[in-house]
Amino acid sequence: MHDFKYKNNQLCCEKIKVHDLVERFGTPLHIYSYNTLTDHYIKLRNAFSEIKPLICYSVKANSNLAILKVLVDKGAGLDIVSGGELFRALKAGCPAKRIVYASVGKTEAEIATAISKGILFFNVESLSELRSIDSIAGQLDKITRVAIRINPDVEAKTHKFITTGKITNKFGIDLNNAYKILLLRNKFRNVKICGLHIHIGSQITESAPFVAAIEKVTGFIKKLGARGIKLEYLNIGGGLGIIYDKEAPQTAQVYADEVVPLLKSTGLSIIMEPGRFIVGNAGILVAKVLYIKTTPKKKFIIVDCGMNDLIRPALYDAYHNILPLRKISKSEKADLVGPICESGDFLAKERLIAKVKEGDYLAVMSTGAYGFSMSSNYNSRLRAAEVMVNKNKVSVIRKRETYADIVRNELFFKAE
Ligand SMILES: *Cc1c(COP(=O)(O)O)cnc(C)c1O
Numbered sequence: 001m002h003d004f005k006y007k008n009n010q011l012c013c014e015k016i017k018v019h020d021l022v023e024r025f026g027t028p029l030h031i032y033s034y035n036t037l038t039d040h041y042i043k044l045r046n047a048f049s050e051i052k053p054l055i056c057y058s059v060k061a062n063s064n065l066a067i068l069k070v071l072v073d074k075g076a077g078l079d080i081v082s083g084g085e086l087f088r089a090l091k092a093g094c095p096a097k098r099i100v101y102a103s104v105g106k107t108e109a110e111i112a113t114a115i116s117k118g119i120l121f122f123n124v125e126s127l128s129e130l131r132s133i134d135s136i137a138g139q140l141d142k143i144t145r146v147a148i149r150i151n152p153d154v155e156a157k158t159h160k161f162i163t164t165g166k167i168t169n170k171f172g173i174d175l176n177n178a179y180k181i182l183l184l185r186n187k188f189r190n191v192k193i194c195g196l197h198i199h200i201g202s203q204i205t206e207s208a209p210f211v212a213a214i215e216k217v218t219g220f221i222k223k224l225g226a227r228g229i230k231l232e233y234l235n236i237g238g239g240l241g242i243i244y245d246k247e248a249p250q251t252a253q254v255y256a257d258e259v260v261p262l263l264k265s266t267g268l269s270i271i272m273e274p275g276r277f278i279v280g281n282a283g284i285l286v287a288k289v290l291y292i293k294t295t296p297k298k299k300f301i302i303v304d305c306g307m308n309d310l311i312r313p314a315l316y317d318a319y320h321n322i323l324p325l326r327k328i329s330k331s332e333k334a335d336l337v338g339p340i341c342e343s344g345d346f347l348a349k350e351r352l353i354a355k356v357k358e359g360d361y362l363a364v365m366s367t368g369a370y371g372f373s374m375s376s377n378y379n380s381r382l383r384a385a386e387v388m389v390n391k392n393k394v395s396v397i398r399k400r401e402t403y404a405d406i407v408r409n410e411l412f413f414k415a416e
Pocket of ligand 1: 058060061079081102199201202203237238239240273274275276277369
C-alpha cells in the first residue's frame, strides 16, 4: 500500500500533484508520504498487538530527523548502528530507553556515549566487544545492558549483500560461543546480559527464514532456562521485504501469525527493528529527463539523478519501478542512466519505460529506504532535497545542498 497514485492521469502524492512539487522544489527530489509512512508503522503495531513489542525503527533505512520524529511521536523506538545515528535519535527526541544499538565495529567513544546516555541495550556482536563494553562501563562507574546477537546460520533467501544470518557473515555470535559467554556472564561485572538478538538479512519476502531463525533462538532460550539463565528481551531484528516489482511479500499480519506463537512461548519482552518495511514504499525520487540518446545498439534516457542519489541498482542490481508524472500510453525499451562518469550509474536497464521527451520527469518508485541514506556527493554532486507530503500540505525536510556545503570541511594545504 502506498499513496503515490494517478488521479486524472497525473501522478499524485496524497492530494498533491508530483509535477507541482518538482516545479516548486526542483530535481532530483525525494518525496515522502506521511500517510504511507505512519500507516506501515501502525499496520505492524496492530499485527503484533497481542504481544506489544517495542518497534525500534531502523534508522539506517532513512535517517532524516523529520522521519525519525514522526515515528518516535507514534511511540516507536530506534535501532541504531553508529554514534552518528545515536546523535540523530536523541535529536529527534527519542527517549534513550527506546534505543538499541547494533554494529560489529562500535568504537570506544561510541560505546561510552551510548552508556552515558542510558540506551536500552547494546546488541553485542563479539566477545571482544563485550569485554570492551564491560571495561568502558566500569570506567564510567555504570552497569549497562546488552543482548547477544546470535548468528543463527539460516539462509534468508535474499541478495547475498543483504543476508546477515549465515555463519559466513560477519554478524553475530554462533550458538556455541554464545552459550559459553552466557555461562561466564558473571565475569562481566559492569554488564548485564539481558537478552538475545537476531537479524538475518533484508528484503526477506517469506516467513520461513524468520521462523527458522526464531525457532533456533527459542530452543536456545529453553536450554539457557534449564541452566538457570534468565533473560528479559528477545530482539527479532528487521528484514521484512516490500514490493518493488512483482514480489508478493508476506504481510505484517501473516508474519505476525507465523511468529507470535513462538515469541509468546518465550515469555520475553519482544523488540523488532523494521526499516525498509516502514519507509520503503513511503518515498519516491523524481528526476528530470535531460537528454535522449540513441546509439546503434541502445536507447538511453539520461536524467539529472545518478547513482550518488540512489545506489541500489548499482550495488544490488535492485529493481525500481519507473513511472512518468503524466500517464503516457506508449512505452519503449531503454536504459535509464544518470550523469555520473561510471557505467554502473543506471537506474534501470533494458526496461520498457514510458515514451518521455526531453524536459519531462520520471518518478523512481519505492526509494524511501536505503535511498537518500546511502547517497553521496560523488562527482561533487549536490545531495537532493527531501520533502514530506501530508494530505494537501508539503514541508521541506531537507534543503538541497549548495556548493558551499560540499566544500565546507576542506582546507588548503600550505607547503612551507
Ligand atoms: C539494517 C538493520 C535492520 C533493518 O533492516 P530492514 O531490512 O530495513 O528491515 C534491523 N536491524 C539491524 C541490526 C540492521 O542492521
